Every structure is written in structure tokens, then in C-alpha cells.
Amino acid sequence: MDVVLGILGETVLRIDGRLDVDWGRPKERAVLAALATQPGKAMSIDTLSDWLWDSDDSLRKPSSALQTHVSRIRNPLNKVLAAHVELVSEYRGYRLDVDHAVVDYFVFRELMARARDVGAKGDHVQACRIAEEALALWRGTPMPELDSERARNWRRIVIENEWLPANIALAGWLVDVGELDEALRRLDELDRDHGDTLLVAQQRLRALCAQSRFDDAKQFCQNFRKRMRDNLDDESAAEIQRFYNHLVATHGAVVRHRVRPDQLPDAVPDFTGRRDLLAQLDTALAASAKVIVLGGPGGIGKTTLAVHWARRRRFADGALYLDLNGFGYGPRVTEAEIIYTFLAALGYPVEGEVSARARTEKLRQLTANRRMLVVLDNVAESAQVQRIMPLLGPAVVLVTSRKRLLGLVVSGGARMVTVPPLAHDEGVALLVGRMGRPAADSAAVSQLADLCVGFPLALTIVGDWVSARPGAPLSAFVDRLRGSRLLKLGRHGDAAATSLAAVFELSYLALSEAGRRLFRLLGLHPGLDIGVAAITALAGRDVEDALEELVDAHLLDQRGDLDRYQLHDVLRSYASELVSDPEHAADREAAELRLQSFYFHSADNAFRAVMSYDCRVPPLEIEDGVTAAEFAGSAEAARWFELERNNLSGVLEVARDGRRYAYWRTPQVVAPPMVRFGWLDEAKRAWEIALELAEGSGDAFARGACVNNLASFLLHIGEYDEARPLLESALRYASESGSDLGVSAVLHNLARVEVSRGRFPRALELFERALQAAQRDGSVALQATTMHRMGTTYRACGQPIQAAKWLYQALAAREAAHDAHGTGDTLAELGALLAERGDKVNAVGHGEQAVALLEEIHDLAGARNARIRLAQTHIDLDGDRDAALRHALRAVELARLTWHAEGEATALDLVGRLRHATGDVVAATDAWRAAARIYLDRGDPRGHQIMQRLDELGAA
Template sequence: MQARSVTGGIHFHHRSDQPPGSPRPQQLPGGISRFVNRTVELNRLDAFLSSTADEDGDRRETSLCVIAGTAGAGKTSLALRWAHRVQDRFPDGQLHINLRGYDPGEPVTPLEALHRFLPALGVPTPAVPVETEAAAALYRSLLADRRMLIVLDNAGGARQVRPLLPGNPHCLVLVTSRGRLSGLAVHDGAHHLTLGTLPEPEAVALLRAVTAGYRPVDDPEKLVELARLCARLPLALRIAAERAASHPHMRLDELIADLRDESALWEALSTGGEEEADAVRSVFAWSYRALPPDAARLFRLLGLHPGPEFGTGAVAALAALSIRRTRQLLDVLVTAHMLEQTAPDRYEFHDLLRAYATDQAQAEESRDDRTAALRRVLDWYLHAADAAQSWISPAEDHVPLDPPEPTITPPAFADYDQAVDFSEREHLNFPPAVQAAERAGLDRHAWQLSAVLENSRAPSAPATGWLATAQIGLRAARRLGERAAAARLLESLGFGHVKLNQLIEAVDCHRAALAIRRELGDREGEATSLNALGLIHLRRRELADAEAHFGQAMAVFDALGAVHWATVTLSNLAGAHLQAGQLAEAAEQINRALATHRESGDKGCIGDALCILSAIHLDLGEPLEALRSAQEAVELALDLRSHAAEGYWLLALGDAQQALGRFADALTSYHRSASLHRRLGDRSREARAWHGAGETYRRLDRNVDAADLLRSAAATQRELDDAWQEALALAALADALRAAEPQQAVRHWTEALRLLTGYDDPRAVRTREAVTGCLAEAVAADTRE
């Protein structure tokens, strides 16, 4: 490929990466039972499908249909009913996702959706691109020759949908949304179907279908009246019919009178103009009051759960019930259509029912009871995350926690993968949990959750969303006067800022933490802060300051007998000597550190040490040894399921592959590294990956492509005020332009020399001498001409 101007991630996907055979995903959920009528709409969908095909059945137009309608109108039921009807027309399978566009929490992003679709299409998880543009491009490529049905449920807007559209008309995309998503019609040729309330005969037929076999035949006029009270909305009709079916000996007159009473109550409280919404609320109240008391209590308490979905363990803690009793009551709520089960042990509300449950909790539970329920579920998340930390971040100190009350049973994890599975499954609930603690004035929970969740986050979670959560915890710790906790959260914020290249803010946080720890006489904490500051100096290539901070930290760790952290700091010190070009010192230190880390079995620390060792081997002219160390590091990153580690260690792998002349492999490593770092928000390491790719193109004599990437790398490092990395990129750029644009090359070498002036370590001296030689040669050649 000709790169020219690169505006996004470039990925190389080899056929050997794909498993044999083409997977045929079957992701359609089961259709709703006793689906009734919607005959007109089903016929219109059939006509739409026919209109987009030619006489041979081939697709000739964009196959995209948006089913729009008010909440509770049955959009999802219709979409699934029709999708099951026509699935045989799409022999390569179906994809389905709930985009949660109208949930109270965050909607599913296009990237998250693609990360669910691509593995189902046969892409190994480690090969899934981590930026939206690249993932969408791969998705379109995989669907280019397939006939598939894709159902995108509950879309909040066109931007959420567009990256999930295939590039060929052989696939059919069915979107449901409360809005019309007019942009999809204008720009993507979408067909629209607006779903209103059911016609009266169909509404009555739905009531009959749900109650058939459970009740005597009801008077048709009474069924019409019941349908009208439900505003002929399928969601309300199903809930009402389920209640009627569960009371076969109660006359329909009595049920209707109860519902009229609820309707009158809502009308008295309503401002008017929302007839359908009022009818739905009336049916909710009517069905809610028919629940057994324990189930009704659980329903309203679920309105207090801070996140978008929940498992049995969290629900049991919320309600102070046993797991067994909780499962029974959850089943009652699912049967009554008051709750949806989305997967084994995972539940969620229809968003209208969540709002109603929250209202009922506010109305029927005292403030103290609401606070107690929230406290219990926060305790469950706190202790569950603490258990996960033991696997995900075993070297980090645990926050001292009070034991949970007897009704709370946090999960236990048998291994690392179980802990990461938990963290990935619950990650959408973590930020809302911290926010809920702050809103409720539970400051101790707020800071403890922030601290524990930082150490138990999924290894591939980006840092961008973490800063706000840590800031909540810091505010809470300060309100409580918990200075040690404040220092801990400042440290967490400092590391978060580093990951986003916000080094000034990171220094401020770590210095503030250091000051607190010195005041408290916390020697280990002081050493930890010194090590953190050393890492920032190392990132800035302030090598003398980095070495001084690492030395001070090591002295304290050694005095305290903190072997693990002393060894971590020794690795960092080796990294400083490596950057300075002091290879003998670096090699001795990293081999000592690696031996200790191997004894403890800490995969993350082993990988970091191997990355440094790989670079040392490369500098010593031992590329095969460098390759072996880097390959082992990347394998460890995959075991850890850590995108941050994988992205960083891929840089070392790419360097070794390039040194050995394995240029295609090197490009694959660099491009994946760039994409991972872009997702994680680390622009500096992303630029380093583009630098590596540019150097590889230069060695392939593809100097135009090399120059494009090296310009991008140099521009990014300039924005980040990283003079060293900018100088290296400019020197490489000058080399790529040497033949075609010698005057530009001279200009870039000259600027690189200026940037290198402030560095005096052995590596900097050698680099400056090399650039000076190139510049002198170029000037001499220009003079001869």
C-alpha cells in the first residue's frame, strides 16, 4: 500500500491470523413469546426487502431500515420477529447488539460494538483494532462478501450507528430507535418505518394471546377497555395481560377498576399532554401493586442500583437477601415483565421501568433505608473489587476495609482470568458507584471505592475515564481529613495524568502526595512517590534527576526490606542507564531485577524488565536475543490482557524485527502499537510507534511513505514538548529526504542538532556526532553541486 498522508491507524491483517472456515454467528435473541399481529408493519418490511433486490435476489440498493417509535411501542419485538422470519435470506448469519441509546448510563460506543462483532466474525481478540476507524474498516472488509443480517437495537443517534454499517448491500441492517435518525436517510439511504400504538383489534388480540389458557374467555368489550387504558402500547399491554393471567379467578371488571384508580392518580399528578406516558405509568403502578411484597420491595430497591445492569450478587447485597431468595424474586420480576434477563445472572430494566422503580423507592423507602441499601451494594462492589485486586494488582497495598455485614457475600476468584472477567463485566458500574457514593454523602465509600477500583480495573481499560473517578475520591478523602488516603489518590491521579501525557499535572500530584507522606512519616509511601517522580523525569529524559530519585527510593525500600518495590525501582534505574547509553550498568541491573521478578512470578514486572533487556541486546548488536526477550514480553502482555503493556512492549518487538530485516512483521508490530496507544490516549508512545514504522519504510526504500509518518511523529513530539524524541524523528526524516529534497534534509538535521544541545549523556553525545556527520556530508554534497 502507498501510505502518503496517514490520518488513522493502519493495520496489516494476515490470512494466517484467521481461523479456518468462516464463522457463522447466530446472535439473534429469541423473539418475544405470543407475538401478535403488526401485520401491516411486517408486510411493509417484507416489501422493503423485496424492493432492494433485483430479479435474481441480489441486493442492489443500500439495505438499511430504521424502525422508530415511542418507548414501549414494541420496536424491538417487531424487529426480532421479522428478523427471525427472514434470517434464511442471510446465509452467513446474524449479528445483534443493544446499543443502550436511551439508558440512564452511557450508551454503547461504536468501538465497543465492533469489539463484540469482530470476534464473532472470526478475528482473534488480540488482533481486534483498538480505534474506531480501523475496527470499522476491518468490519467492512470482513462483511464485503457476506450476506448477513445485523440488528442494532435502541440506537440513540446516527453517529452511534454509522460505523456499524457494512460497505456492501448484501447485508441488511435493522435499526430500532425512538428518534427517526434522519441523518441515516439523508446520507445512507435508510428506509423508515414509524411504529405507532397498536390498532384496537390487535391490542385486544395481544391481551387474548397472553391470557389464553389461564383465564375464562373475557368479555370483548372489557378487553377493549383494558386496551384503551394501556394506550394500546405493547409494553403496557403485556404487563397488564400478565397480571390478568396470574389472577384467573378475578373478574376483569375488578382489574380494570384497579387500573382506572391508578390512571386517575397519575392524571391528578400529571401536567397533561402525555397521554401515552401516563397510561404506561398507570400500568406500571397497577402491576407493581400486584407483586408479592418481597418482589415489590426488590423492584423498587433495584431503582437505587447505580449502574445500568446488575448480577445476582450485587442485587442480593442491595436487598439484604440470600442468593437463593434473590434468584427467586428476580424470576418473579422477569415473569411479570418488570425486568429483563440479558444473560445468565445479568439483568437490566427497560429505562421507563427503571425510572418508575426509582420513583417508588423514593416514595416508599425511608431515607435511612435507601441509604442503607445503597451502602450495602457499594460494600459489595468494594469487597468484590478488593478480591479482584489480589489477582490484578497483587503487589499493591490493599485499602483496609471494615468486614462486610453478614448479609453481604462478595465473590471469590479462583484465578487471574476470573478476576479480569469480573472487572470487564462490571466496568460500566464502577464510575456510577463512586458518583452515587458522593451524591449520598458516603465519603468513606467514595474514596475507598476510588482507591480499590483503580487497582482492580480491567488491564485494558483506558485512563481517560478514570481521572474523574479519582478526583471524586480525592475530594471525599479531603472532606474526611484522611490525609493518607488523599496521598494515595493523588498518586493514582498522577499515574493517570502520565498515561495521558499530562506531565505537569502528574508532577503536581506526585509532589503533593510526597509532601503529605513526609509529614505523616510514611517512609514506604515517600519512596513510592520518589519512584513515581523518577519515572516522570525518565519520560522527560531528565536522566540525572531520574537516577537521583530512583536512588533515593531504592535506599528507603532496601532499608524497609520492601524487596518487590526495591526491585521495581532497580528496573527503572536500569531504564535510565539504558537511555543514557550506559549499557554495562543497565545490563547488570536489569539482569538482577529480572531474576528477582522471575522468582516472584510477577508477569507485569517480568515484561517490563524483558523490554529493557531487549533494547540492551539491540544496542549490543544482538538482535536475535533482543527478539526473544521482546517476544516473551508481548506474550506476557497477552496473558495479562493488558493493552497498555502490549502496546509498549510491541515497540521493542518492532525494533528487534526491524533490526533483523523482518520488515513486514515490524510494520505489523508498530501499527498495532500505535492503535493501542491511540485508544489509551498515550500520544507520545503512539508517535514513537509511527516513528518506528517510518524507519521501517525508510529501510524498504519507500522514502515518501517514511517521510509522511516521520513528519507526523515529529509534529506530535513537538506538541508534547519532547525535544529528544522530536530530534530523533527529525533526524530520521532528514535521512528519508536526503536524496529527493536535500535542502529540507539539511534544515531538519540542523533543527535536530539544536534540540540535542541540552543533552550531555553518552548516548546523546553519540547521537549528536552522528547527526553532525550527516549534516556535514549533506552540506559538502550541496557545495560540490
């Protein structure tokens, strides 16, 4: 859980996802800081005043001033969403209700307790990590807003009894794990204010002796003893001498000379992020892992991470390093070359020993009993290094490879650590550092980082490219680097082999022919998260072995679901470049058709499971080599739509760009579920693509169906004027093709336009004609939908008996057809109708049934409307404000998820009314302001009505 309230430094609150120091005036921050020292406990006004002012302070204010500060504090506390934080008034005092786990001071104490616990058990690596996390919470002097005697005493006690012991403990654990330079650096910082502390001096002696710096240790001991005696502290002087004598006896004053190799490359100065991976490496080391394998694709930063960690750890007997050129244009490094290089690094005269067996044995002898790190970089396969492992004694071996090297896991018990792309904020930080210019255009920097998808190599190349062109605006670089340009960037320099395309080519060429073909074809898939069924269809054959090969080469990831794979965007761009080569034209064309066929037929199956009715799309032959996905029920089908959401939108764009006119059918089975799940932008785009493809097909029925469906969607989002001319065209197409189904659907939608304009008699006439056409066609679903609309229209024009008649007929038809969505929609409408007639029990019962059913099938739009109606029912009939507020707040969430502005405004208005009724004027005002903004933006007069209400409250 993130810290939401911080007092270890300036007093901060987590608002809008970040710790904000400017959330209030200094005195307000001071009040909150004082209360935060004892969460959950009441603090009297007198005690709180002592925190804020000294007793003789002329600025000491009465309780009325405290009331003002407290009142002002409550508003920013309401903006803290990550945890419950409430300032409660008590009798002559105040209480801050907040979980200790979100206040930095108490998080610090809890972390240090854990660090001491694991340290006592011998896990010093973990103790270091936890203590560093704890001390990182200190941002400066605690609560600088407070300068009373009470506050100064609290600060002094906390620093002396908690902060200083934590730093001393961390320094000791750093010495225990061999992080001697880091330990001395921290001790240097402590020396400035705490240099005469005995425990600080003892840890310095431990670090110096661990580095075999006995002369330095002796001199330090003598200086410290003299200082203590000058300060009349003979006891500390005697203790430091005893401690030093013990250390010298333990370590030995004379250390036999032997070569301490340091073959590691220099660490990069702008190393960024990777805290979690560094912790994983530390944990593996603490668990006595002999071999650790860093795996990941080319350009992901494996070598940089390995060197940074190795430099940070500082192994006592040094480090050996060798690039084995497993993925490179030259020959791979052999076992004999590894032995020769390491013997030379260890100071052995290799030329004097020509026997391979003798050299092998000598390396074994020289590495025995050495606490050393060996980095084997860029390994091609397990066999390249397996016979070297037994020659390296107790050394820790860190291997990097573009493959998973399962052979080392099976035969040598290696610990695998996969290196993923950098997180977005880490990528931005690396990019800004490489650009060498202020990141004035943060949006452009963020876009550049997105294009690099967290690959450090890409971020470095782009940063250097930008740096070399200081006069160009950052936005220009974003436009230039889209597409394949990023892959080729840097290929004309003196290190052309380090361009992304060149780096990826080495991995690609190492694949089998089947692996290379599958990797190329993946460049045709529009999404980065791909199901195995779609991959199989793309290839037109079994892909199990090829998939394993690509995962093994880190060209595909598998992060969770075993039936899904992930492809990095830059790797997809590279695959797309490969597959576009003319020599692969026939294979590419067939694969594109199989992909379209798979998604259409799978979506058709999912549509029927989710929507509970047949879309009646004209059939299309499935392509050879394609097996469509099938579903056991609506939940499984809905899950498929969620997983394939981005892929379905992408496949439609591919069909449009490729003029696959026959696949005007796909949006017919994709867009309606999108609407149900609230993906309105994608749904609109799907209908637009359907219409383009239908017009290209020359099929009158297709044109009519697609025009009507687009218009129907526009009606759904309230764009009636835009829908009407489309419907008139659709009616002409449907009549020309002789489709009763098409005529019924268009008449139905034209009636909806009339309803929106308040022309109810004309609307009912059109609904009657639509129902007759649906009956001629035999479409039960369309008949039920039309009956439902007739019921809502009769309700709107004040004829409840006729409304109930048609709604109950619609309900019976929809239940008989097992149409869950339609049943829920009609139940919600009946609940609203019964509420108007004062039938509380049945109104609430129908409404609750509707909400449960619609949310169960993930019909967010339907659930949104049902909850709005149910909230209004509770307000009008039983006054249950808690239930009404619960439904209204959930309706706001659902409206935002479904991008339905009018629904959001309606729900916010309800929230405002309910908050106002309970006396929470601030929350009511916030809700009404938000509702008014939406209504006013849409030109809806209800916005002015709400603004008038706010004026009357004096809150506008």
C-alpha cells in the same frame, strides 16, 4: 457480511461505514463498475475500453487514460476497511480482486438462489423475506456511469433475465402467503414497463382470484387476451385463457357470504424499524405456530408491532382484536366479555343467546375452518386467556403482555417473541418524524433519542412535545429532559395515563412486595448491567424469586450471562424516583452502604489476582448481608473488571456524591487495573475522587497515598509538571504519618520526574533512597519496581552494564513474586537493552516473551510499549520488515485503545518508515501525517522533523 461495492445503481464503495457515491469521478466509477462485473478475472484494456466507450466514440481514450483512472481508483479502495478490495495490473489489462459476497450484484444472485430453494421446499414466508432483501439491493439503474453499447446490453440482459424474474417470483410467493395487496402493489409497478409479460399477468390473476375478485380477474383476462392478439401473440392469448379457467375452477366462482371481521386498530403511520421482529413473526407463522406471545415492558411498542404485522399479513377471513386491560386502572376483561365481543364481531345476534355454554359453543362453531387472526392485547397472565384458546379453531392467536406468560408456552406451545427497544438509528428516525421539523441539529436529535433509550412511547411523547414548541432550539430540550422530567412528560394532557411514569406504575403495582422493594433498590445502582452478586448485596438477602418476578414482568432483562441482568435507563430512572421517597430512607441508606462494601471488597480480591501484589489498603469491615466476589485466577478477575467497568466508575461517583469518605480505598484497588487495561480517563477520574474522599476523611495517610497515586498516574501519561507539586505534598503527608511505604513510593515518583528532565544523577539518588525505604518497609513489589526504574535510568544515561545489573535483579524479584505485569515490563526493557548491544537472539526472545505475557494478562499499555520496542529491534538488527510492521501496526491499535497519544505517534512513525521502505509511499505518507499531527498538538519537536521529511517527499 455488508456490501462494500455496489453496481446495482450508481457505483458506490463502503468508506467509513457507509456506501459513498461521491468517492471518485464518474469515469473512475465507470472503470470500477465494469471490472466489478467479473471479480477475480482479468479484463483486457480493449474489453475495458468497450465498456467505457462505443467503438465510434470520439471520446474513446488510449490506455494511458485508463492508467490514470486506475491510479486514482486505488486510493479510495485503500479506505475500504470492511473487506479486501484490490485493483491489480495484469499484462495489457486489469483485475479486481474482491470477494463476490461483498458486491451487491452477486449478493443479489446468491439471495435469489436461496429464495428459490426455500420456496421450492414450501417455505414461502422465508422465500419472500429473502427475495425482498435481494431486490432491496437495487438502488436504481445499474451502473448509470456507463453508456456504451456493451454496458447497455449487460443492463438489458440483467434486468430481463434476473431482476424481472425475481420480482415475478416474489409476487407469486406473496400470493402464496396471503400478502395479496402487497403482491398487487408490486405487480402494478411491473406493469409500467413489463405489462405485456405473460408471467406478470398470470400472477395478477392469481392475486385477484385469491381475493375472490372474479369479475376483476375476468375483465383483466379479456383485456390481456385482446392486447396479445393485437400484438399477433396468439400463443400468449391462449395461455392466459387456459390459466384463468384453471384458477376459476380451483377457487370457485361463487363464495358463500359470511362476515369478515376487521377489529384491528388503525396501523400507526410512522411505524419504524422492527424488521427482525416482523421476520420472526413471519417465521413463526410459516412454522404453523398457533399462539405467538409478544412480551416486553410498557411503552416498548408491543401493540403497535402486533397491529402493523397483522395489517401487513391480511388474513383471508379477517381479524379479531380486544384489549384485555391486564395492566390498567379499570377491571380486567373477563372470559365472558371476550366471547360476547367476538360473537358480535362475527355477526352473531348475541342478545338472542343468553346461555354462557351456548355462547361458548357458538364461538367455537363460527371460528371453525376460518383462516383468521385473533389479537389478545394487554394480557395480565396466562390464566386470563387459556380457556379462550380452544374456542378459536385454526385461527392464529397473537398475544401481547408485560409478562412472559410461561403458562401459554407450557400448556399451549406458544412461541415467545421479546420486543426490545428500537435501535438508535430507528429511534432517531421515529423522533424526527414526530418532531415535524428538519433535524438541523443532528447531535441534539441523537442525544434526545439516547434519553428515550429506544422506547417508542418515550420517543413519541418527546417528538410531540418538541413539535408543539417549534421556536425552541433542540439543544434546550436535551437539557430539560435529563433526570426525571422525561418520566413525567405528558402527565398534564388529556391522556395523562400514557405518560411513562403512569405506564410503568401499572407494572410496578402488579409486583409482590419483595418484587417492588428489589425494583426500587435497583434505582440505587449506577450501572444498567448488574451482576446477581451485586444485586444480592444491594438487597441484603436472597433475591432469586424477586429477580425472576422482575424478569417475568419485563422490568429486568437477561440477554446472555445467566448471572447478569440489564435494566433499561428509563426504568432505572423510575426506580430511582421510587426509592427516593422519604418512607424508604432507612432501607435506602443501608442498601447504599452494602453496595459500596460489595464493590470495594470484590475489587480488592480482583486486584490481588490481576496485579500479583497486595495494595496494602487499610482494612475495612464488610457490611452485613454482603458476600464479596472471589476469583480463581487472574483471567477470571480481569474478566470481572471488564464486566464491571462502567459500574465501578459509577460506584465511585456515588461514593463521592454521598460523602462515603471511608471508600477512598476503592480507587486504590480499581484505578491500577484500569490503567493496565487502557481505561485512562476512568483511571484519572478514580484517583481524583479518591483524593476528594481522602481529604474529607481527615486521614493523613489516606491523603498522602491518594496524592501520590494521582501524581503517579500523571507521570504515566506524561504530565510531569502537573505531577511534581502533588508529589511534594505527598512526601510531606507520608513523612508525617511515618509510612516507609509512602515515602518510598513518593521518592520513586519524584525520581521519575527527574528522569523526564534528563537529570539522571539526581534521579538515581532518589531511586536509591526509595529502595532503602522500600527495604525497611519490606515491600518486595516496590523494591522490584525501583530496581527496574534504576535499570532504565542507567540505560538512558549510557551505562548498559549497570542497567543490565539492575534489570536482571528486578526480573528475578518479579518472577519470584509471580508478578506477571512487572515480569513482562522488565523483559521488554531487557530486550531493548540487548538490542542496543547487538544481541539479536536474546533481544528478540525477551521481546517476544514480554509481548506474549503482557497480552495474555490484558496489559494493553505494557504490550503497546513492548511491541514498539520489538518493532525497533527487528528494524535495527535483522531487517525483518514484515515482523516489524506487524508489531508496529498492533502498537498503533493498542495506543488508541489506551488513549496514549505519544505511543500512537511513535508507532505511526515506525509504520511510516516501514511502509516507505517497501515502496508504499501513499501509506507511508498517511502514517507520517497522522504521527506529525499528534506530535505537533503536544508541542513535541518530532512533529516538525516528520513534516520536514514529508516536505522532502513532496507530500506535505
